[in-house]
Amino acid sequence: MAQYWFGEISGDICIPFASRDPQHLSERLDSLIDDPEQYTPFSWESAKDCGYIGSRHEYVQVLRSLCIFRAERDLATISRHPEQEILHMVRMLDQVDEAVNLLAEKALDWHAAKDPTFSRKYRHVRGRKAREILLGSENHLVRAIAQELTALSDVRETLSKEVMTLTSGVMPNSSRLVGGVVAARLLSSAGGLSRLARLPAGSIQVLGAGPALFSHLNSGSPSPKHGILFQHQRVHSSTKERRGNIARTLAAKLAIAVKIDYYRGRVDPEFLESAERALKRAGGRP
Amino acid sequence: MIRIGGVLVSEGESGVYGERTLDGFRVWNPYRSKISAYYSLGGDVELESGMRVLYLGAAHGTSVSHVADYTEIVYAVENAYAPMRDLLAVASRRKNIIPLFADATQPSSYAPLVETVDVLIQDVAHPDQAGIAMKNSVFLKTGGPALIVVKARSVDVSRNPESVVEEICRILEESPLTVGKVIWLEPYHRDHAILVCKKNP
Numbered sequence: 001m002a003q004y005w006f007g008e009i010s011g012d013i014c015i016p017f018a019s020r021d022p023q024h025l026s027e028r029l030d031s032l033i034d035d036p037e038q039y040t041p042f043s044w045e046s047a048k049d050c051g052y053i054g055s056r057h058e059y060v061q062v063l064r065s066l067c068i069f070r071a072e073r074d075l076a077t078i079s080r081h082p083e084q085e086i087l088h089m090v091r092m093l094d095q096v097d098e099a100v101n102l103l104a105e106k107a108l109d110w111h112a113a114k115d116p117t118f119s120r121k122y123r124h125v126r127g128r129k130a131r132e133i134l135l136g137s138e139n140h141l142v143r144a145i146a147q148e149l150t151a152l153s154d155v156r157e158t159l160s161k162e163v164m165t166l167t168s169g170v171m172p173n174s175s176r177l178v179g180g181v182v183a184a185r186l187l188s189s190a191g192g193l194s195r196l197a198r199l200p201a202g203s204i205q206v207l208g209a210g211p212a213l214f215s216h217l218n219s220g221s222p223s224p225k226h227g228i229l230f231q232h233q234r235v236h237s238s239t240k241e242r243r244g245n246i247a248r249t250l251a252a253k254l255a256i257a258v259k260i261d262y263y264r265g266r267v268d269p270e271f272l273e274s275a276e277r278a279l280k281r282a283g284g285r286p
Numbered sequence: 287m288i289r290i291g292g293v294l295v296s297e298g299e300s301g302v303y304g305e306r307t308l309d310g311f312r313v314w315n316p317y318r319s320k321i322s323a324y325y326s327l328g329g330d331v332e333l334e335s336g337m338r339v340l341y342l343g344a345a346h347g348t349s350v351s352h353v354a355d356y357t358e359i360v361y362a363v364e365n366a367y368a369p370m371r372d373l374l375a376v377a378s379r380r381k382n383i384i385p386l387f388a389d390a391t392q393p394s395s396y397a398p399l400v401e402t403v404d405v406l407i408q409d410v411a412h413p414d415q416a417g418i419a420m421k422n423s424v425f426l427k428t429g430g431p432a433l434i435v436v437k438a439r440s441v442d443v444s445r446n447p448e449s450v451v452e453e454i455c456r457i458l459e460e461s462p463l464t465v466g467k468v469i470w471l472e473p474y475h476r477d478h479a480i481l482v483c484k485k486n487p
Contacts, residue, residue, distance in 0.1 A: 005398050032398045041402045041424070060359060064377075064384050067399060071374055071387040078367050 004042055005029050005066070006052040016052035020062050022069035029066070082166045083193050089163050090184040096156045100149055104130050107145050111137050128153075172267045173257035177275055178232045178250065185228045186254070197262035204258075205229060205251035229254075234279065242283045249282035287325055287332060287356070294325050296355035302376055303348045312352065316474045319349040320409055320435045323474035331405065331431045331482060333357050338403040340425050342390040342418065343410035343435075345369045347376035347383070353407065354383050361400050365389045390418050393425070400425050406432040411440040416457035423462045423485055432463055432483040439477050447477040455481065462486050 001010035005025060007017045017028060044059045053059045078084060108130055112118045115138075125133065131153070134146035164180030170193065175183040189207045190196035199207070206213050208227030216223045225244035230236050235247050253275040260268050288295050288311065295311035306313040316326040333339075333356035344350045344362035346369045354360045362377070363386045364370050370387050377383040388396045390410055406426045408419055419434050426432060436454055438447035455465050463483040471478040 003398075029398060033395055044401055060382065060384075063399065064381065067384045067386055068374065068377060071370060071385045074387045075367065075370060075374070084367075 002040060002042075003032055004046065005032065006047040006062075007050045009046060009050065014046070014050035016047075016050045022066045025062075025066045026070050026073070029070070082170050083187070086163060086166050086170065086184050087188045087192070089159060089166070090181070090188045093156065093159050093163060093181070094185075096152060096159065100152050100156065103145065104134070104149055107134050107142055107149070111139070111142050114139060171258065171261045172265070173260045173272060174254055176267070176272055177254060177257050178229070182228060182232050185231070186258075189228060193258070193262050197258045199255065199258075201248075201252040201255035204254050205247055238283060246279070246282050249278055253278060294322055296352045298351065298355035299379060302351045302379075303346070305348075312355065314352045319352065320471055320475055320478055320480065321349050321353065321407060321433065323471045323478075324433060324469060324480045326474065327469055327471065329433075329469065329480070329482070331433060333405070337405055338401065339405045339407060340400060340403040340422065342406075342408040342422060344373050344385070345409075347373040349409070350383060351376050351380060354380050357405075358382060359384065361386060361396075361403065363388055363390050363396060390422065393421050397425075402427050404430050406430070407435075408432070409435040409437075411437050413441050415441060416454045416461075419458065419463060419483075420461040426485045428485055428487050430485050432481075432485065434463075434481040434483060436479045436481060437477070438479070447479070451479050451481070458483065 001008055005017070005028065008015045017025065019025065044056060047053050047059055048055070053062060104127075108125065111134055112120075118133075123129075131146050131150050134142055134149070137143050137146070160181055163184050164175070167175040167180040167184045167187070171183050171187065174186070177183075178186075186204065186207055187193060187196055190199060196204070206224050206227045207229075209224035210227075212221075212224035212227075215221045226235055226247035229247050229250055230243075232250065234250065235243055238246055256271065257275070260266075260271060288297065290308050290311060293308060294314045294316065295308055296314055297311055300307050300312045302312075305315065314322040314325075316323040333353060335356065335358060337357040339353055339357050339360045341350055341353060341360050341362045344364040345366075347362065350360055350362045350373070359382045361384045362373060364373050365388065370385070373383075373385050377385040384399070386396045386399065390408075391412065391414070403425050404427055406419075406422060408415070408422070410418055412418060415434065415436060419432065423432065434454075436451050438445070438450040441450045441454070451468060455468070458465055458481070462485055464486055465481050465483050467482045469480045469482065471480060
């Protein structure tokens with residue numbers, strides 16, 4: 001007996017499938033695909049002989065609506081997965097940071113040009129402090145820009161919290177190990193959890209250090225010790241001599257954490273504890 | 287193939303991707319489409335109105351829309367999320383495109399839906415392009431032509447494109463496909479070639 005999407009043929013007898021509804025057809029098709037049978041070429045005429053459809057036009061119509069239904073269903077499944085959204089959110093986060101800093105710098109330059117007493121010496125004019133100065137500017141346009149920047153920074157804070165919430169769901173172990181935002185950046189740089197889970201620790205260690213890595217491979221400059229991982233507090237707050245060591249250990253443990261995240265998807269407290277111990281040995285403060 | 291003053295065109299609803307029109311026909315730009323480049327360089331596998339086509343690597347559906355203008359039906363296989371949304375938008379306006387959101391390296395996932403086709407077109411960015419062509423040749427009728435776009439840089443960026451094409455031809459010797467001509471798509475596309483194959487009896 002041969003199974004087709006439109007019916008079953010055994011010898012001369014053909015039983016057409018009872019429905020033309022894309023959803024019912026799709027369920028039938030899933031069971032056909034799961035059955036790893038050798039492909040037997042068929043022609044649409046079998047569907048006609050079977051009595052499932054009356055004409056070529058009808059055949060194409062039913063088949064097309066079935067395939068569009070399946071494609072739309074599969075796209076919807078992917079778009080619902082939080083991983084897709086994390087990729088875009090973390091890219092947006094970095095872009096907002098860049099935009100806020102750039103605009104604040106330009107606005108400060110403008111403010112300084114109009115105010116002869118303004119100097120950045122002996123004080124820390126960045127972030128919130130910079131925006132406060134701009135909000136007190138005499139120029140109403142500078143004030144307007146400062147207001148926009150304040151609003152945008154608030155959005156940034158909300159966004160980064162949201163990224164952390166989402167990553168702690170998708171990457172429970174790695175986000176506990178390196179923090180939500182760094183884990184999300186690694187995810188975005190690798191292009192998805194399945195790809196990140198397949199990367200060796202050495203690649204995770206230099207993820208985000210592409211130019212340095214290629215200049216090392218091509219012209220023999222010193223190899224990069226860390227890429228995105230540098231943003232993790234353990235790495236950037238330790239001494240220069242220890243950083244490579246810590247980044248390497250961290251990457252090794254991350255490679256395992258990501259694999260647990262991808263294949264198991266649950267927190268593994270035992271693993272996290274042993275990873276902490278390894279990091280302490282490597283010299284990283286908790 | 288329809289040409290107006292040497293410009294390759296196709297007949298169908300325009301506005302798919304902002305393509306120019308000429309006397310009501312859609313201009314098929316060889317710089318944007320490898321299949322158009324093939325025809326602009328004298329390719330002789332004609333697309334005819336009754337033909338059934340299996341198109342692997344349909345991407346955003348721009349080339350597919352032109353192929354669909356010429357033929358009876360196009361089975362368009364695409365595996366990536368973002369292009370697939372565009373392909374679906376094209377397929378919803380053209381009644382003869384069957385969109386298949388599937389991986390061309392796993393033909394069994396769409397085999398129950400695809401009938402025997404007259405032409406196989408493959409334009410995939412994958413290291414194993416020869417393997418994909420071999421696996422999908424089961425859908426092609428005996429004696430039918432296959433246009434295999436070889437993206438040499440997708441096989442190995444660092445290798446010489448000519449040697450990549452030679453290797454793919456060598457692998458295909460073991461397959462049901464016989465490679466006839468190799469057409470390099472210069473000046474329209476760099477490091478791309480089209481292997482014009484035929485399925486053995």
